[in-house]
Amino acid sequence: MSFDRKKLLSLLPAYLRARDAEQASRLTDLLDAGERVELAALEALGNPTALQRQRRDDLQWKRDQGPLASLLAVLAEQIARFEEDIEQLQDDAFIETCADWVVPYLGDLIGYRSLHGQAPQAADARAEVAHTIAYRRRKGTASVLEQLARDVTGWESVVVEYFQRVITSQYSKHRRRWSHAAPDLRRWRAPRPGTAVEFENIPPDLDGLRRREPLDLIGGGFDAIPRTLDVRRIGSGGRHHIPHVGLFVWPWRALSLSGSPAVAADDRRFRFHPLGIDHPLVTLPRTETDLSSLATPLNVPMGISRRALHERRDDYCGHSLRLYVGISDPLPEVPAAAICACNLSDDGATWANLPAAGTYAVDPVLGRIALPPGLPAGTRVRVDCHHASAADLGGGEYPRTLATPATPPLRVPQDHATLAAALAALGGAGVVEITDSGRYEGDFNIDVAAGQRIEVRAANRCRPTLVLGAETRLTGGADAGITLDGLLIAGHRLRVPDVAGNLLRELWLRDCTLVPGRSLQADGTPVSPDAVSLLVESDGLQLRAERCILGALRVDEASEARLDACILDATAPERVAYAAPDGIAAGGPLGLVACTSVGKLHVREFSLVSNSILWAERATGDAWPASVIADRRQLGCLRFSYVPADARTPRRFRCVPDADGNVPALRFAARRYGSAGYLWLNPATSASVRRGADDEGEMGTYHPVAAPHREANLRLRLDEYLRVGLEAGIFHET
Structure with a gap:
């Protein structure tokens, strides 16, 4: 500021300043009682911050100066605002510093078009306009299209220019040495067209990050094998044609699993997944x-092949996966040099290719580990690895919002080694927090005092696995509640028994997995x-589940259930997913919002079914x-949902099948829990289901992901950045 209050005061004649100071000495200071207390506290500080010093000076000025100085302070404040407004005019010429209201006007100058607001990655218009300015300098290039797809959809992507992958007669003065009529089967990797390794005189081990397996990746975004001309349009199945550009997107991301105990098959054979499955x-x-x-x-969340891990071990070990093997905590990390990639498929009663001494074998395709012989008894294995997921659903190490309890939570395993011991120490109320992604085997029950609540939760960025040896009984006094948050529960069921004194009122499940079929x-x-x-089995219970994966439910007629963004899976559409405790009679009122249900349902009433898929068959x-x-x-309402044609439900509003009886087929990327793309709608699914929600998104659990909206945003941007005459197609790598 060019004119502050002190400078304005110094510009006045000396006799005016002296008279103002004389009047200030005769007047009481203008500070009120609260400002006096604040000033005394600030003056007592030994090392105040810049803001505290500024506040102290303001209060001292108000205390010591007269009426003329106070008037000049008001004038200086207005001058400061005027100067700030002038400076903001300069800042408004740049997207990085402009005011929020200026962003649409700058976007209009460069032809920016806003995207659908449903996609969370498209919410920041300032970033979109800034990216647009940068992209226009490289408009039409493959690298820009890749980055554009990431920014608009939030998915990793690969762009394929198919004119470079068409078998043609080559001009002698412009040879494309990567384009062969037949693949070279002697090389496991082929160079990507247009990269620095496209020439034959480059050593085969140089710049391997830009190479791919020509046979293992046929049909995907990294398929480098040329084809003959395909004259069909890219939207109708054609790919290899001169005007075609393909965008391969990965609609899921890599979710971590950190410090998780590997499950032992014997003293040498282990599996990465905490449920002991091949993953x-x-x-x-x-x-x-x-x-x-x-x-x-290495830039996309694709599966790790055995050959890729063998050839590029240092690129994966220490980044995408780690092994910790030993007896005592903390377990030492296995160096990358001691890890080898092997095919550990079943070989009779054992696995093939068990390693020799000093070598740790990893099969990334099956998710298996084989230890070398001769390790001491009691050797344990922990792993850091990643698995694919299309959404933050069920137990996982994704970020969650956790409330701060009134009393500090009891931590497992720091305060108590087992969950049962921590629950016993609560005394009927409080929070138990598991602070790692460990595997906890054993039994526990939860009993809540009247009017209190017990919460068992995973710490943020943790995903513990609870393997129950017997059913877990959930009981409580009047108006008691239980919350389970961030847990993966397998082995047995949870039960709210109908016993004397059990008046449990609420059961909340958040970001949990109750493994369908109990275990795998x-x-x-x-x-x-x-x-x-x-x-x-008890009556009067309010069951609430959010972002959970659940097996079959049996709910008393006098209780009620509400599921939001959940999967309810009876493991097959012919089995019973929801009913009364006997599995036949009607269960309590059920509400489903953005859920996918697999199995038959018998309810007393549907309170609300919206944007959901009810997949059931007889x-x-x-x-x-x-x-x-x-x-x-x-009673109740069913809207914008897939409901079987034979269902006996209240009146439906814009549900599928429609009034004409057209029944579209449901196409899922995977139908079994534990698989990537579990109950995620395949892009080949009918548009009446995939775009049949109330906001033209997809029905089912993955409705919040807004995949159709992301694709629509990407097509909107492609119209701006594709060169004239080119046609783009979007393909999902699943």
Whole structure:
């Protein structure tokens, strides 16, 4: 500020300043009681901050100066605002510093078009306009299209210019040595067209990040094998044509699992997944720092192949996966040099290719680990790895919002080694927090004091696995409540029994997984496909679940359930997903919002079903009159949902199948829990389901992901950045 209050006062004649000071000495200071206390506290500070010093000076000025100085202070404040407004005019010429209201006007100058607000990645218009300015300098290039897809959708992407992958006669003065009519089967990796390794005189081990497996990746974004001309349009199945550009996007991301105990098959054989199933590992994408570079397999969350891990071990070990092997905590990390990639498939009663001494074998395709012989008894294995997920759903190490309890939580394993011990120490009320992604085996029950609440939760960025040996009983006094948050529960069911004194009022499940089928075999099939995950026998219970994966539910008719953004999976559409405790009669009122249900439903009434998928079927000879039954059809609402044609429900509003009886087929990327893309709608699904929600998004659990909106945003941007005459297609890597 060019004119502050002191400078304005100094410009006055000396006799005016002297007279003002004389009047100030005769007047009482203008500070009120609160300002006097604040000034005394600030003057007592030994090392005040800049803001505290400024506040102290303001109060001292107000105390010591006369009426003329006070008037000049008011004038100086207005001058400061005027100067700030002038400076802001200069700042408003740049997108980085302009005011929020200026952003749309700058965007209009460069032809920026706003995107659908449903996609969270498209919410910041300032960043979008700034990116647009940068992208226009490289408009039409493959690197810009890749970055554009990431910014608009939030998904990792790869752009393929198919004219470079068409088999053609080549001009002798412009040879494309990477383009062969037949693939070179002697090289496991092929260079990407247009990159620095496209020439034959480059050593095969140089710049391997830009190379790919030509045979393992056929059909995907990294397929480098040329094809003959395909004259079909890219939207109709054609790809290899001169005007075609393909955008391959990964609609899921790599979720971490940190310090998780590997599950032992014997003293040498282990599995990465805490449920002891074969589960493929995916790459933790590396961030591209240069806008001009093209994506490589290390920049996308794709599965790790055995050959890739063998050839590029240092790129994966220590970044996408780590092994910790030993006896005492903390377990030492296995160096990358001691890890080898192997095919550890079943070989009779054991696994093939068990390693020799000093070598630790990893199969990233099956998610298996084999230790060398000769390790001491009691050797334990912990892992850091990543798996694919399309949404923050069920137990996982994604960020969650945790409330601050009134009293500090009891921590497991710091304060208590087991969950049962921590619950016993609570005394009927409080919070138990598990602070790692460990595996906890054993039994526990929860009993809440009247009017109190017990919360068992995972700490933020943790995903503990609870393997129950027997059912967990949930009981409580009058107006008591229980919350389970961020847990993966397997092995047995949760039960709210109908016993004397059990007046439990609320049961909240947040970001939890109750494994469908209770537990899984090594190949991922459920051990008990007909088993129930949660049994509610008492009346008057309010069951609430948010972002959970649940097995079959049995709820008393006098209790009520509400599920938001959840999966309710009875392991097959012919089995019973929701009913009374006997599995036949009507269960309590049920509400489903943005949920996917697999299995038959029998409810007293549907309070609300919105943006959901009810996938249910009747087997041959089934005694049920319909696959979905609501006893009270004059109550409730079903809207914008997929409901079986034979369902007996209240009146439906814009549901599928429609009034004409057109029944679109449901196409899921995977139908079994534990698989990537679990109950995620395949892009080939009918538009009436994939764009049938109330906001033209997809029905089901993944409705909050807003995948159709992201694709619409990307197509809107492609119209601006594609060169004239080119046609783009969007393909999902699943």
